[in-house]
Amino acid sequence: MAKPAVIIVGADKGGVGKTTVMRTLLDYFLARKVPTRAFDTESPKGTLKRFHPDVTDIVDVTKIPDQMQIFDTLSDNAVTLIDVRAGLLSPTLTALRNIGFIDAAKKGQITVSIFHVLGPSIASLDEIVETAEVANDVRYFLVKNFINNTHFFEWDQATYNSYFKRIKDAVEITIPKLNEMACEQVEIASVPFLTFIANKKANGEAATYSFVLRGYVRHWLGHVWQEYDRIKLVDIVSTREQAQAKAIG
Amino acid sequence: MSRPTPVCIIASPRPRTGRTTLARALTEFYCTDAGQAVAYDLDAMDCTLQQFLPDCTVPADIGATQSQVKLFDQLIVADETPKIVDVSAPAFEAFFNVMAEIDFAGEARRQSIEPVILFAASSDPLSIKTYTRMRARFWSIPIAPVYNDGLVRGHNLRDAFPAVSAVGLPLQVPALSPALRTVIDTKPFSLADERRRPRISELLEAELNSWVKRLNLQFRELGLRMLLASLRGSLTEALPDPSTRVRPPA
Numbered sequence: 001m002a003k004p005a006v007i008i009v010g011a012d013k014g015g016v017g018k019t020t021v022m023r024t025l026l027d028y029f030l031a032r033k034v035p036t037r038a039f040d041t042e043s044p045k046g047t048l049k050r051f052h053p054d055v056t057d058i059v060d061v062t063k064i065p066d067q068m069q070i071f072d073t074l075s076d077n078a079v080t081l082i083d084v085r086a087g088l089l090s091p092t093l094t095a096l097r098n099i100g101f102i103d104a105a106k107k108g109q110i111t112v113s114i115f116h117v118l119g120p121s122i123a124s125l126d127e128i129v130e131t132a133e134v135a136n137d138v139r140y141f142l143v144k145n146f147i148n149n150t151h152f153f154e155w156d157q158a159t160y161n162s163y164f165k166r167i168k169d170a171v172e173i174t175i176p177k178l179n180e181m182a183c184e185q186v187e188i189a190s191v192p193f194l195t196f197i198a199n200k201k202a203n204g205e206a207a208t209y210s211f212v213l214r215g216y217v218r219h220w221l222g223h224v225w226q227e228y229d230r231i232k233l234v235d236i237v238s239t240r241e242q243a244q245a246k247a248i249g
Numbered sequence: 250m251s252r253p254t255p256v257c258i259i260a261s262p263r264p265r266t267g268r269t270t271l272a273r274a275l276t277e278f279y280c281t282d283a284g285q286a287v288a289y290d291l292d293a294m295d296c297t298l299q300q301f302l303p304d305c306t307v308p309a310d311i312g313a314t315q316s317q318v319k320l321f322d323q324l325i326v327a328d329e330t331p332k333i334v335d336v337s338a339p340a341f342e343a344f345f346n347v348m349a350e351i352d353f354a355g356e357a358r359r360q361s362i363e364p365v366i367l368f369a370a371s372s373d374p375l376s377i378k379t380y381t382r383m384r385a386r387f388w389s390i391p392i393a394p395v396y397n398d399g400l401v402r403g404h405n406l407r408d409a410f411p412a413v414s415a416v417g418l419p420l421q422v423p424a425l426s427p428a429l430r431t432v433i434d435t436k437p438f439s440l441a442d443e444r445r446r447p448r449i450s451e452l453l454e455a456e457l458n459s460w461v462k463r464l465n466l467q468f469r470e471l472g473l474r475m476l477l478a479s480l481r482g483s484l485t486e487a488l489p490d491p492s493t494r495v496r497p498p499a
Binding site: 179180181182210211212213214215216218219 | 318
């Protein structure tokens with residue numbers, strides 16, 4: 001990775017599954033041995049840190065020292081994932097623009113991607129408009145998350161398309177639904193999805209998770225990763241040279 | 250080396266194909282031959298298998314996740330106890346959907362479980378189409394078609410339900426006389442244990458013994474084919490690749 005890569009996962013509404021999407025991204029990169037660090041902005045608690053304590057720091061993205069901790073330490077060798085707390089996506093993007101971060105992305109000095117997790121309401125579509133101004137200068141992904149049994153019932157497809165088209169090159173990602181009981185058991189286990197599938201506890205010891213529930217999680221995670229493969233996520237965070245080398249190899 | 254655990258799934262997308270009778274015969278065969286067996290009855294309406302073999306049959310359900318966990322978490326335990334699953338026609342799609350989604354076949358390979366699907370064949374188009382689809386969907390599990398002479402007499406099912414692996418050779422269930430059919434379908438009735446069935450005429454007794462013997466012979470052959478396939482698999486894993494084997498100098 002010749003330039004730092006940052007992925008921001010956020011939504012202006014709570015309960016749409018941002019942290020779940022973040023966890024699938026962390027598992028995706030860690031499984032591919034891509035060095036990854038994560039920041040959980042749900043200060044002081046931090047749900048993400050419960051699942052990935054080794055790579056996660058809890059920060060308050062509205063405070064300058066914490067902004068420095070994230071952005072002044074961007075590394076050429078690691079992907080930085082930021083789980084933005086509900087309601088803070090638009091302010092965070094504005095702050096990033098103010099500190100020249102978005103400009104740096106525009107000039108190609110860093111790679112910035114936004115995973116905007118959408119809820120089922122029309123309010124979610126309004127969020128697109130709010131973020132559209134900044135989003136045109138970065139890679140923008142609209143994530144329809146069905147994991148918590150969301151039915152995008154309020155959306156008329158034509159209305160959605162009119163919002164969707166406001167962002168140039170926006171790409172849609174669909175996260176399928178995960179069986180409720182499987183989802184609940186991973187929550188209780190407080191381990192990454194991959195660790196649950198491997199039937200391990202957080203400390204690496206063998207666990208006794210249900211084979212059926214592990215199977216459901218494996219199947220679901222496979223579909224999520226297929227989506228990430230479809231958008232060539234690894235290529236997004238690797239250099240053009242690395243991508244070319246991979247294509248040749 | 251521990252023995253692989255057989256898991257025999259008896260299924261048909263159509264009712265009244267002799268599926269439960271086969272499940273009864275197979276369960277009783279294993280109870281006699283291996284000393285123990287556990288059968289799972291997925292017929293939520295009638296629980297016929299459980300009524301005939303209450304001591305070794307567990308009622309099962311595939312609808313709720315909790316029931317799926319209860320069933321498949323038992324089927325994947327390599328405890329050398331033969332397991333028989335009687336998949337009723339209404340549960341057919343749900344059962345195999347779950348089985349595919351959780352990758353039962355892949356985990357079975359890792360856990361020394363030997364699954365086999367016994368597909369009760371019938372001449373209707375749905376069964377034929379489903380059999381073809383199952384072969385593609387569960388390519389790594391042997392699927393043995395079961396030709397029930399009592400139901401499909403006059404139909405040549407060998408072309409529609411071909412055997413595709415050495416393990417999954419067809420099973421032939423001999424036809425029963427109507428009198429014996431009525432007797433064995435009246436609860437309680439044990440196919441293997443004379444003490445757990447009413448007295449029947451010598452003629453019917455002889456017919457029943459012959460019928461059971463012919464089935465048991467096929468079950469034993471199926472068990473041997475499964476064991477052989479399992480041994481062959483472990484030998485292939487244990488032996489070095491012939492291309493990398495060091496040869497003695499000429």
